[in-house]
Amino acid sequence: MRTSAHLWNPAPGRHRPGSRPGSRRGAAWKVAAALVAMPLLPVAPLGASPVHADTAADGERLADLRENIDLLLRHSSLEGAVSGVVVTDPDTGEVLYSRDGGERLLPASNMKLFTAAAALEVLGDDHTFSTEVVAEADPGHRRSVENLYLVGGGDPTLSEGDLDQLAADVAGAGIRVVRGGVYADDTWFDSERLVDDWWPEDEPYAYSAQISALTVAHGGRHDTGVTEVVVSPGSVGGPPEVDLGAAEGYAELDNQALTGAPGSGNTLAVDRVLGTNTVTVSGAIPAGGAPVTAVRTVHEPAGLAGHLFERALERHGVEVAGGVEFGDAPGGRSGARVLADHESPELGEILVPFMKFSNNGHAEMLVKSIGREVADEGSWDAGLAGVEKALTGLGVDTSALVLNDGSGLSRGNLVTADTVVDLLTRSRDASWHGTWRASLPVAGESDPLVGGTLRYRMGGTAAEGVVSAKTGTMTGVSALSGYVPGPDDGELVFSIVNNGHSGPAPRGVQDAITVRLAEYVGHGASAGARTRSARVEGGGELECSWELAC
Numbered sequence: 001m002r003t004s005a006h007l008w009n010p011a012p013g014r015h016r017p018g019s020r021p022g023s024r025r026g027a028a029w030k031v032a033a034a035l036v037a038m039p040l041l042p043v044a045p046l047g048a049s050p051v052h053a054d055t056a057a058d059g060e061r062l063a064d065l066r067e068n069i070d071l072l073l074r075h076s077s078l079e080g081a082v083s084g085v086v087v088t089d090p091d092t093g094e095v096l097y098s099r100d101g102g103e104r105l106l107p108a109s110n111m112k113l114f115t116a117a118a119a120l121e122v123l124g125d126d127h128t129f130s131t132e133v134v135a136e137a138d139p140g141h142r143r144s145v146e147n148l149y150l151v152g153g154g155d156p157t158l159s160e161g162d163l164d165q166l167a168a169d170v171a172g173a174g175i176r177v178v179r180g181g182v183y184a185d186d187t188w189f190d191s192e193r194l195v196d197d198w199w200p201e202d203e204p205y206a207y208s209a210q211i212s213a214l215t216v217a218h219g220g221r222h223d224t225g226v227t228e229v230v231v232s233p234g235s236v237g238g239p240p241e242v243d244l245g246a247a248e249g250y251a252e253l254d255n256q257a258l259t260g261a262p263g264s265g266n267t268l269a270v271d272r273v274l275g276t277n278t279v280t281v282s283g284a285i286p287a288g289g290a291p292v293t294a295v296r297t298v299h300e301p302a303g304l305a306g307h308l309f310e311r312a313l314e315r316h317g318v319e320v321a322g323g324v325e326f327g328d329a330p331g332g333r334s335g336a337r338v339l340a341d342h343e344s345p346e347l348g349e350i351l352v353p354f355m356k357f358s359n360n361g362h363a364e365m366l367v368k369s370i371g372r373e374v375a376d377e378g379s380w381d382a383g384l385a386g387v388e389k390a391l392t393g394l395g396v397d398t399s400a401l402v403l404n405d406g407s408g409l410s411r412g413n414l415v416t417a418d419t420v421v422d423l424l425t426r427s428r429d430a431s432w433h434g435t436w437r438a439s440l441p442v443a444g445e446s447d448p449l450v451g452g453t454l455r456y457r458m459g460g461t462a463a464e465g466v467v468s469a470k471t472g473t474m475t476g477v478s479a480l481s482g483y484v485p486g487p488d489d490g491e492l493v494f495s496i497v498n499n500g501h502s503g504p505a506p507r508g509v510q511d512a513i514t515v516r517l518a519e520y521v522g523h524g525a526s527a528g529a530r531t532r533s534a535r536v537e538g539g540g541e542l543e544c545s546w547e548l549a550c
Helices: 056-072 108-123 160-172 301-315 347-356 360-375 380-393 417-429 433-438 448-454 507-520
Strands: 036-040 082-089 094-099 130-135 148-151 182-185 226-232 241-243 252-255 258-260 269-272 278-282 284-286 292-297 324-326 337-343 468-474 477-485 491-499 533-536
Touching (some): 056 507, 108 380, 108 417, 108 468, 108 477, 130 160, 148 160, 347 360, 417 433, 417 477, 417 491, 448 468, 477 507
Parallel strands (some): 148 182
Antiparallel strands (some): 130 148, 226 241
16 A cells, blocks of 8 residues: 655755765764763663563563663653654563554654565565566577567666676677667566655665666665766866766766865765766865765666676677667567576575665565566555565554555655564564574674674674664654564564654664663673663764665
């Protein structure tokens, strides 16, 4: 079900011209680098603590926990905000804490929990995505074809290297000449590229890339539909040098920038004119300074895939007489020759970069793949209906859930903390739970493919290496939901969804609550834990991975 329902409509977080979001990484993301010290919080002794309360002492510990969370939720960073917070013991069903758990709120990237679970349920963790090179049946020619069709199947990890291997396979099949052109076929999905309420101002940035069944993934995080633009200083007073990366020859450059004097300010901005593939570079970069790298989206990602494939064919000795166009493979793939094909990694493996780095493009491609699987229609309408049906099949109560996209970038999505906890709990019985859970970011783990968006959070606390949870952040919206396993057995399930705060995201409040939960179930605190202050810091207005800050 898609809807434009909103609680409010603050402007979404977005990069500002000339900003360098990567400069905020490091200690600034850690709870230890506090902006504000909360009043002292009592921390109960951490012996062999049961997760649920069976004795008077356990009841006192639980009362302390609830008092601590109440205190944290009164922090100034949440002034004027609504916070849905729920903590449960999934083994007993006991609710350890609940505040506004039934309030419908915007989830930001916590929506990806629902998308990933539905994708595993519908497609299976061993599902792969195919990309094919197809030619018309042409029995009179052995070394040439009239046209080649690069047919996308919704692979969110298709790389430039994969396209090169497809071109090598075409050459290996004996083809030397394409008498016509290369056609990019992305009709496995529909032609709707962006969700209806995504902000146009965000479109040049990787977190708001166009969605296509044929798109190229960039870098280790597999950002789809983008190119890496590198701007290097030239001579003083002259234009800088600009490399458009993979889009060189596909995109056009409008270089309005200048090279400033050594040591001068960097005011460089890299943008893309909406509806076009014109990349504009403006501002100034100091002479002798380091190059500036910006990842920017392209218009019609399938065209870029076709462009890169044509270049790869030429490298492998296959001459292409025509250019790159958009078009359907003959006969809907039936009756045509498949000259080469590529299979993606399994979905279980793809889930790691998707969830660890909160990849919006992956989420939307999975939604449309679900639609293709359940209704033979690669659309958001069909896919979101399939997501909801899959969640219902898992036993999740979806009555309070409103789905408008799969990533959480839309402000038409609505969830409750109760529903998130329900999903986290029900998934524990699914055959794919281990795969799903392993894809979640892990608190304080420095390896980006483990820590993901939590790699700089909760380090040096009882939560480090213990808590696995999904983050979510955009202007006025922040969330953290996941699992806190005990040191021996048992665990807690929690969801924190904050809406309506002004200023930075209240990540420090979320972290302090989560650390407190880790201590509650018995994870190691320092000897001075009883007198330690809970410290709270703010965060940015976007997922740190979207700002390349984690």
